[in-house]
Amino acid sequence: MVGLGVAGMSAAVRLLKAGWEPVIVERAPRRRTGGHFIGLFAEGRKAAAELGVLDLMHLRTPLSHRAVAVGEDGTRSTSTGFLDRPGNPDALLRGDVEAALWTAVDGRVEVRFDTTPVHIDARVDGASVALHDAERDYTENFYLVVGADGIRSTVRRLVFGPDERFLRPMHIVSWTFQLDEQVPSYGPAEQIMAVQPRRALWILPFADLPPAAFFLYRTRKVRDELAADPADRLPLRFEGMNGGGAVAHALAELNRRPDLIVDAAEQVRMPTWHRDRVVLVGDAAWCMSAYGAMGVTTGLQGALALGDALTADPRSIPTALANYERHLRPVMRSHQRWARLLSQIYVPSNRPAARLRATALAAITNRRLKAVATHRPDRLGR
Ligand SMILES: Cc1cc2nc3c(=O)[nH]c(=O)nc-3n(C[C@H](O)[C@H](O)[C@H](O)COP(=O)(O)OP(=O)(O)OC[C@H]3O[C@@H](n4cnc5c(N)ncnc54)[C@H](O)[C@@H]3O)c2cc1C
Known part of the structure; x- marks a missing residue:
């Protein structure tokens, strides 16, 4: 197994249960914690339950959340937000999912930190893997190699070909981090959506943490944006946008954030996910980008299906x-198509798309609020 993320640990837990002896190699020197806001959908919860880790997962879904859309003129209206999506996503941090999986891995699966594959010889009866760690280079034979090493997978590059062959850019850059406190004048469980053509700020609430800020914008010059200092670049990109006070509040916290996560949205499209005794799972195989919000859900689901x-x-x-x-292939392809469509909800690509988005969300919100008023007056938004 290459990669100690959601997909790698899930595959290890499933195969361990089936009597295999998984070994995980992880490039980082230690297990990471924290991470960005995650919506975990019903299929992900089901897979986590089957892996025996759902009860270990710290869910942070606010009990009665509300989504507030802020117009370009500052007007606020109730809208339909991330946590209202079909499938009732739960809110948590990526690290909460990984911590639960780690409980099932720790002490039961051999984990080699600071280790990465540098060559893989895939054969019909196994695979020889040349590994590099802090102290040595060595080669070891494995029955099966599972590449769960994320969107820029080394296993994929070594066995299937260069990234350029499989990565499809979406021309969206996002910066996300935890706020110290909610934006003044909003409730702790309010999700704020300040969305304009080509740029947006989403504030996503948790039950027991301050919300996460998610700045995103469309650009053709992704590389330049990634190379820039966010403290310079974000104020420039969001100049003139108020977002009901959210933009200034989040920008003021930007410099204090060690946990800033940048993402250049891309999808992975491959004609096949396996060759001889090497197989890919998770973002390495089918990354759909943050906009489907299904990477963790499908990482759990896909690893379970592989096992x-x-x-x-x-x-x-x-x-x-x-x-x-x-x-899995039809499932993942459908998620990828949805992710492209949903990216227009997060950050519309132009003014007509922004108008269409506003009209569609208003219709959905009216219908939803009517249904809530009629059937579930005590659970606005769920
Ligand atoms: C801003 C943002 C918001 C998101 N929101 C959601 C959401 O709401 N819901 C959702 O389900 N998903 C969401 N996602 C996507 C989700 O986080 C990913 O799809 C998921 O974490 C991928 O898991 P993975 O295990 O496949 O890969 P990764 O999490 O990338 O893990 C790969 C692991 O492999 C290791 N590794 C990499 N290279 C090597 C190497 N050469 N050798 C050894 N180890 C290596 C890495 O260090 C890492 O530990 C979001 C993503 C972003 C960026």
Whole structure:
């Protein structure tokens, strides 16, 4: 297993249960914690329950949240936000999911930190992997190699080809971090959406933490944006935008944030996820970008499906891997299409798209509020 993220740990937990002896190699010197805001959907909760980790997961969904849309003129209106999406996503940090999985991995699975593959010789009966760690280079044979090393997967590059062949840019850059406190004049469980053509700020609430700020904008010059200092670049990109006070509040906190996470939205599209005894799972195989908000859910779900397929056909790895792909490929392709569409909800690409977005959200919100008023007056928003 390469990668100690959601997909890698989930695959290890599933295979351990099936009697395998997984080894995880992780490039980082230690397990990471924290991470960005995550919506965990019903399929992800189901997969986590099957892996035996759902009860270990610290969910941070506010009990009665409300989404507030802030217009360009500063007017505020109730809207339909992230946590109102079908599938009732729970709010948590990526680190909360990883911490739960780690409880199932720690002491049961061999984990080698500071270690990365530098060469992989994939064969029909196994794979020789040249590994590099802080002290030495060595080669080891494995029965199966699972590449769960994220969007810029080394396993994918070594076995399937260079990133350029598989990465599809979406021309959106985002910067996200935890605020010290909610934007003044908003309730702690209010989600704020300040959305304009080509730029947006979302403030996403938690039950027991200050909210997360999610700045995003569209650009054709992604590389330049990533190379720039966010303390210079974000005020420039959000110049003249007030967002009901949210923009100034979040920008004021920007310099104090060690946990700033930058993302250049990309999708991974591959004709196949396996070759001989090497298989990819999670973002390495099907990254759909932050805008589907399904990467963690599908990381859990996909790793579980991989383990299930290998357990169903333990004597024929090619059949198991072919079944794994046949089962998951349509699901992931559909999530990727949705992610492209949903990116227009997060940050519309032009003014007509922004108008269409506003009209669609207003209609959805009216219908939802009517349904809530009629059937569930005590649970606005859920
Ligand atoms: C801003 C943002 C918001 C998001 N919101 C959501 C959301 O609401 N809901 C949701 O489900 N998803 C969301 N996602 C996506 C989600 O975070 C990812 O899809 C998911 O974390 C991917 O998990 P993974 O295990 O496949 O890969 P990763 O999390 O990337 O883990 C890969 C691991 O492999 C390690 N690694 C990398 N290279 C090597 C190497 N060469 N050797 C050894 N180890 C290596 C890395 O250090 C890491 O530990 C969001 C993403 C972003 C950026």
